[in-house]
Amino acid sequence: xxxxxxxxxxxxxxxxxxxxxxxxxxxxxxxxxxxxxxxxxxxxxxxxxxxxxxxxxxxxxxxxxxxxxxxxxxxxxxxxxxxxxxxxxxxxxxxxxxxxxxxxxxxxxxxxxxxxxxxxxxxxxxxxxxxxxxxxxxxxxxxxxxxxxxxxxxxxxxxxxxxxxxxxxxxxxxxxxxxxxxxxxxxxxxxxxxxxxxxxxxxxxxxxxxxxxxxxxxxxxxxxxxxxxxxxxxxxxxxxxxxxxxxxxxxxxxxxxxxxxxxxxxxxxxxxxxxxxxxxxx
Ligand code: AMP
Numbered sequence: 001x002x003x004x005x006x007x008x009x010x011x012x013x014x015x016x017x018x019x020x021x022x023x024x025x026x027x028x029x030x031x032x033x034x035x036x037x038x039x040x041x042x043x044x045x046x047x048x049x050x051x052x053x054x055x056x057x058x059x060x061x062x063x064x065x066x067x068x069x070x071x072x073x074x075x076x077x078x079x080x081x082x083x084x085x086x087x088x089x090x091x092x093x094x095x096x097x098x099x100x101x102x103x104x105x106x107x108x109x110x111x112x113x114x115x116x117x118x119x120x121x122x123x124x125x126x127x128x129x130x131x132x133x134x135x136x137x138x139x140x141x142x143x144x145x146x147x148x149x150x151x152x153x154x155x156x157x158x159x160x161x162x163x164x165x166x167x168x169x170x171x172x173x174x175x176x177x178x179x180x181x182x183x184x185x186x187x188x189x190x191x192x193x194x195x196x197x198x199x200x201x202x203x204x205x206x207x208x209x210x211x212x213x214x215x216x217x218x219x220x221x222x223x224x225x226x227x228x229x230x231x232x233x234x235x236x237x238x239x240x241x242x243x244x245x246x247x248x249x250x251x252x253x254x255x256x257x258x259x260x261x262x263x264x265x266x267x268x269x270x271x272x273x274x275x276x277x278x279x280x281x282x
């Protein structure tokens with residue numbers, strides 16, 4: 001396994017793999033790797049000849065009051081996981097390698113970023129879109145793998161790749177969960193034991209909404225109310241947003257028909273968690 005820290009080195013490796021006719025699968029991450037990341041790496045391993053994983057805690061996608069400083073960075077463990085999963089290259093750029101002092105360009109996706117995470121975390125998607133564009137230009141993969149866990153992010157990345165004619169296929173893989181339903185997240189490590197128990201409320205809220213839909217409810221207002229009620233019942237949880245949206249456009253709907261996504265952001269103590277569930281309604 002190679003560790004590459006420079007853009008020049010990464011570009012040279014990728015172009016050489018391309019010349020050898022090897023397809024590249026790319027998994028961009030912020031590290032603190034868990035089973036969710038591992039499933040993306042396995043998908044890349046299965047679909048491509050070579051696998052590149054980037055580990056970069058992107059300061060551009062964190063707001064001034066967010067958890068950039070305390071974000072976990074267990075590099076040794078991450079490298080071990082990558083080695084075990086037969087990753088070919090870990091791309092590990094420093095902040096000033098990707099953002100030298102003269103850097104002043106941003107990639108901005110418009111409509112899709114004006115709601116949900118875009119409202120709660122102003123500037124977040126500008127940071128995501130900019131770093132993903134840079135990474136795709138540097139690594140030049142045939143396929144890049146993202147998790148459904150970050151539903152809006154996957155939609156934003158798919159949009160920008162289509163709009164900017166970037167020749168990478170975006171593949172979105174299902175959310176990996178703990179046995180009690182909690183979606184794996186690097187931020188789960190912030191939770192105390194008590195908070196960890198409370199955090200299952202996100203999945204419970206999504207499941208409650210799914211159940212009322214199964215029972216025939218089609219009013220988005222009532223479906224949303226089922227999610228909100230479940231969150232309110234957990235004293236350690238504070239709702240940020242709950243929404244019933246069209247799975248494609250992410251516009252909120254009034255009535256549940258076709259492909260939908262339930263979206264949720266909840267504070268558990270000082271930790272903000274997100275989750276979602278895709279549903280097909282007839
Ligand atoms: P992050 O390191 O949090 O930026 O995530 C890197 C990639 O892993 C993103 O595409 C995430 O959507 C994906 N990911 C994070 N958590 C999970 C999960 N529980 N299941 C599947 N993919 C995930």
